[in-house]
Amino acid sequence: MASATVTEEAPVSPTASKPSGKRGLDRRPGLSRKLPYLLLAPAVLLELLIHIVPMLVGIWMSFVKLTRAFIANWAAAPSAGLNNYRVAVDFDGAVGQGLLKSFGVTIAFSLITLALAWGLGMAAAVALQPPFRGRSVVRTLFLVPYALPAYAGILTWNFMLQRDTGAVNHILVENLGLSTDRPFWLIGGNALVSLITVAVWKLWPFAFLTLMAGLQSIPRDIYEAAAVDGAGTVRQWRNITLPALRPVNLVLVLVLFLWTFSDFNTPYVLFGTAQPPAGDLITFHIYNASFLTWNFGSGAAMSVLLLIFLMIVTGAYLIITGRRSRRA
Amino acid sequence: MRDTGGFKVYRAVVLTVLGLFVLLPLYVMVTSSLKPLSDVQGAFTWWPSNLTLDPFTDMWKTVPLARYFVNSTIVSVAATVCSVAIAILAAFAVSRFRFRGRTVFTTTVLSTQMFPGVLFLLPLFLIFVNITNSTGLQLVGTRLGLIITYLTFSLPFSIWMLAGYFDSIPRELDEAALVDGCGPIGALFRVVLPAARPGVIAVAIYSFMTAWGEVLFASVMTTEANRTLSVGLRQYSTQTNIYWNQIMAAALVVSIPVVIGFLLAQRHFVAGMTAGAVK
Numbered sequence: 110m111a112s113a114t115v116t117e118e119a120p121v122s123p124t125a126s127k128p129s130g131k132r133g134l135d136r137r138p139g140l141s142r143k144l145p146y147l148l149l150a151p152a153v154l155l156e157l158l159i160h161i162v163p164m165l166v167g168i169w170m171s172f173v174k175l176t177r178a179f180i181a182n183w184a185a186a187p188s189a190g191l192n193n194y195r196v197a198v199d200f201d202g203a204v205g206q207g208l209l210k211s212f213g214v215t216i217a218f219s220l221i222t223l224a225l226a227w228g229l230g231m232a233a234a235v236a237l238q239p240p241f242r243g244r245s246v247v248r249t250l251f252l253v254p255y256a257l258p259a260y261a262g263i264l265t266w267n268f269m270l271q272r273d274t275g276a277v278n279h280i281l282v283e284n285l286g287l288s289t290d291r292p293f294w295l296i297g298g299n300a301l302v303s304l305i306t307v308a309v310w311k312l313w314p315f316a317f318l319t320l321m322a323g324l325q326s327i328p329r330d331i332y333e334a335a336a337v338d339g340a341g342t343v344r345q346w347r348n349i350t351l352p353a354l355r356p357v358n359l360v361l362v363l364v365l366f367l368w369t370f371s372d373f374n375t376p377y378v379l380f381g382t383a384q385p386p387a388g389d390l391i392t393f394h395i396y397n398a399s400f401l402t403w404n405f406g407s408g409a410a411m412s413v414l415l416l417i418f419l420m421i422v423t424g425a426y427l428i429i430t431g432r433r434s435r436r437a
Numbered sequence: 438m439r440d441t442g443g444f445k446v447y448r449a450v451v452l453t454v455l456g457l458f459v460l461l462p463l464y465v466m467v468t469s470s471l472k473p474l475s476d477v478q479g480a481f482t483w484w485p486s487n488l489t490l491d492p493f494t495d496m497w498k499t500v501p502l503a504r505y506f507v508n509s510t511i512v513s514v515a516a517t518v519c520s521v522a523i524a525i526l527a528a529f530a531v532s533r534f535r536f537r538g539r540t541v542f543t544t545t546v547l548s549t550q551m552f553p554g555v556l557f558l559l560p561l562f563l564i565f566v567n568i569t570n571s572t573g574l575q576l577v578g579t580r581l582g583l584i585i586t587y588l589t590f591s592l593p594f595s596i597w598m599l600a601g602y603f604d605s606i607p608r609e610l611d612e613a614a615l616v617d618g619c620g621p622i623g624a625l626f627r628v629v630l631p632a633a634r635p636g637v638i639a640v641a642i643y644s645f646m647t648a649w650g651e652v653l654f655a656s657v658m659t660t661e662a663n664r665t666l667s668v669g670l671r672q673y674s675t676q677t678n679i680y681w682n683q684i685m686a687a688a689l690v691v692s693i694p695v696v697i698g699f700l701l702a703q704r705h706f707v708a709g710m711t712a713g714a715v716k
Contacts, residue, residue, distance in 0.1 A: 144621060148530035149542060151523045152592060159589035160549040163557035163564060170560060183563055229455060236451040239444075247452060249700055254459055256699035258650035260667045261688035265462045268469065268477075268681050276465050279481035310458065318706075342444060371553035374652045392555045396653075405559055412556040419551055 164416075170409035177403040186406070193410035204398070208411055210386070211394035218304060218390060219369035225309045226365055230316025235346065238324050248321075255314035263378035266307045270294035270379075295380060300388030308375050312368070316361060323357035324350070359430045367419065391415060470686035477681040492686040496673075499683055505669030506691070512580050512665060513648035516587035520644040521637060524592055528599035529625050533611065543597075550593045554653050561586065562657060578660040586654050591644035598643075602636030603629055635705035642702050649695050666691045 171193050173179075179186040199205040233251060237244055254262055269276040271294075278291045294303045327350065335345050351358075376384055376393040384393055395415065399408025469477055470492050472485040496502055530536075531543060565576035576582035606629055614624035630637065652667045659668060670687055673680045699706065 142536075145530040145534040145536040145539075148526040152527035152546070152596065153542070155523065155585065155589045155592065156546055156549060158564075159561060159586055160552065160557060161545070163560035164552065166560035166564060167557055180563075232451050233455055236448040241448070247456070249703065251455065251459060252699070252703060253463065253696060256646070256696045257692045258646075258667065258695060260650065260652055260670060261466075261692045262462065264670060264684055264688055265466045268685065269462060269465055274478065274481055274681075276461070276481045310462070314459075342447075367551045371551070373554060374650075377652060377656075392553050396555050396558075399555075399559065408555075408559070412553070416552060416556055419553075423548075423551060 167409050168413055170406055171413045173406050175404070175406040175409070180405075189406055193406045194414070196407060197410050197414060204407065207389075207394065207398070208391075208414075211389045211391045214301065214387065214389050215370060215391040218301060218308070218388075219366055219372075222305050222308045222312065222369045223362065223365045225305070226313040226316045226369075227362065229309065229313040230318075230320050233313075233317045234320035234324050235350065237321065251317055252314050254310050255312075255318070257311075259311065259374040260378050262311055263307055263375060266303075266310070267295070267379055270303050296385045298387050300380070300385035304375055304379065304388045304390070307379060308369060308372060311375070312365065316365065319357060319361050320354065323354045327353045363423065363426055367423070370419065466685045466689055469682055470689050472682050474678075474680065474682055477685075492680075492682040493690070496680075496683040496687045496690075499680055500669060500672040502666075502669065502687055505664055505666045508580065508659075508663050509649060509665040509667075509691070512583045512587065513645050515580075515584045516591070516648040517641055517644040519584070520588040520591045520595055521641050523588070524595035524599055524640060525625075525630065525637065527592075527596045528603055529629065531596065531600045532603035533608075533621075533629075543600075546593045546596060558653060558657060561654075565658075577658055578663065580663050582658055583655065583663070583665070586658065587648040587651060588644070590651070591640070591647040595640035595644060598640055599633065599636050602633045606632045638702050638705040642699055642706055645698065646695050649691075 172189055172191075173186040174189045174192075175183060175186045196202060196204050197208055200209050237248060268274075272278060272291050275294070277294060281287045282289070282291055292299055294300070331349055332345055335349060340348065371392055372390060373392040373396070376388055376390045377396075380388060380393075382397070384390075384397070392415075395408050395411045398411065399405050468483070468485060471488055471490065472482075473487050473489050473491065476482060476486055527546075531539060562577065565582055569575055569577065574581075576585070610628045610632065611624045614628045619627055650667065651665075655665045655667045659665060666687075670684060670691070673684045673687065
């Protein structure tokens with residue numbers, strides 16, 4: 110990082126008047142003051158158009174009675190005050206009850222999925238750490254679920270989870286004899302188990318990929334030294350691997366949680382438009398609540414509540430783990 | 438920990454269990470795509486009773502799969518090219534310049550990553566309708582609307598990853614380029630970009646996969662003419678029949694481009710993740 114001397118010798122900036130801590134390209138006067146903004150302009154414009162402005166509109170929507178009648182002329186929708194929010198958090202009413210239940214299902218879904226995806230990823234990353242014949246083949250195979258388009262993988266699971274024609278019941282009932290009747294997997298109480306299985310199948314390779322990359326950065330001789338000192342496999346993992354992976358894990362756990370909590374594809378492709386109550390994930394719940402009742406103001410209010418929840422979780426997590434941002 | 442007997446047993450167990458978990462759906466996908474319709478409508482069998490390639494030819498007729506394929510390709514390639522180009526410029530600015538608003542930019546862009554899509558689905562739809570009404574530029578139900586939407590989906594992660602990658606390239610190289618008479622943009626294209634090639638490949642794959650696999654916006658923002666594969670594959674379920682063998686054949690075929698691309702460039706992807714996401 111000590112490039113100050115090089116900078117001093119650079120003859121390209123004849124008017125290098127600011128002897129600040131800036132280096133290299135940053136020291137060129139005139140053009141370079143505007144240049145970063147020019148470079149950022151396309152990204153900023155698109156982020157505004159697709160993310161920021163829609164979010165602001167979404168917040169506005171949550172305060173109006175935006176029903177089907179006002180879709181064509183949505184600016185004319187009458188104000189609803191805080192009513193959309195009041196209905197959403199009225200846990201005695203039908204809307205609030207549905208939202209609360211879906212929230213509970215989603216919490217359970219994302220925590221279990223996160224734990225399983227991380228656990229499998231870690232188990233595989235540790236198993237694949239020392240070289241062996243066929244390692245790269247196994248590694249490639251493990252990444253396939255992540256590489257497949259979401260709908261292709263989930264549609265296959267949908268087929269496998271069919272009660273009468275699916276592979277899962279065939280294995281459980283015919284091959285293993287674990288059950289005499291054929292359970293339903295896509296409706297009823299098992300829906301959450303199905304959701305978690307599919308989500309873990311799709312997501313664990315990402316944890317594996319990230320943890321494997323993290324493991325590569327741990328010097329091998331630390332393990333050798335520990336082995337000489339008599340530390341067993343489990344102790345090496347606890348005292349060397351886990352602490353060394355801490356920075357990786359902090360990011361990974363947060364990302365996995367945010368992804369699973371906001372998962373829409375899995376319930377949408379797995380269940381179609383009629384989600385079973387046991388698998389009623391919150392994003393899908395909001396989508397259905399908005400489009401089935403055509404009350405977009407109410408859906409928007411639920412979305413804002415969801416966003417506030419995610420921001421609180423993220424903020425708390427970042428404060429607890431002491432990592433505000435990559436370059437704060 | 439390394440090559441002791443206990444570890445070998447552990448490894449064998451982990452690889453077997455996870456191998457089966459990963460392979461089962463892939464096996465079902467491939468074998469079911471080779472079954473006649475009567476096979477997939479009856480009880481599951483491990484092996485086709487009548488090995489047939491018909492699903493692979495029939496699937497193009499049951500639904501206009503070729504059209505969906507073309508739509509997905511156009512949308513994904515365009516979104517990838519634009520996203521990578523825009524991310525390169527933004528990441529270069531973030532990595533090489535200290536300017537006012539830099540932290541605000543990185544924080545805002547990164548935090549958009551955590552917003553669930555449903556949150557801005559409807560507002561975006563309404564904004565697109567308004568743009569069309571006021572400028573005549575058709576965004577809903579066209580490929581352009583999807584391209585613009587998708588390229589922003591991968592943008593935050595791409596900028597973050599590339600900025601991390603650019604950071605790892607010594608600034609002395611920029612200096613050398615400046616000495617040789619390049620401007621800042623010249624330094625980007627002649628020095629930084631070639632050195633960051635694995636990172637660029639990684640974000641390109643990521644962008645393509647994001648666009649190729651997107652479901653929610655595709656189902657709301659498309660009409661029959663510009664429908665993409667993610668929505669098109671659902672059309673194999675009709676009132677009377679679900680053509681599971683053709684669905685599996687189609688799923689297999691649409692997966693091939695992304696899986697091959699991903700696996701070929703897997704090392705770059707891992708390297709890019711390490712540079713951008715892990716450090």
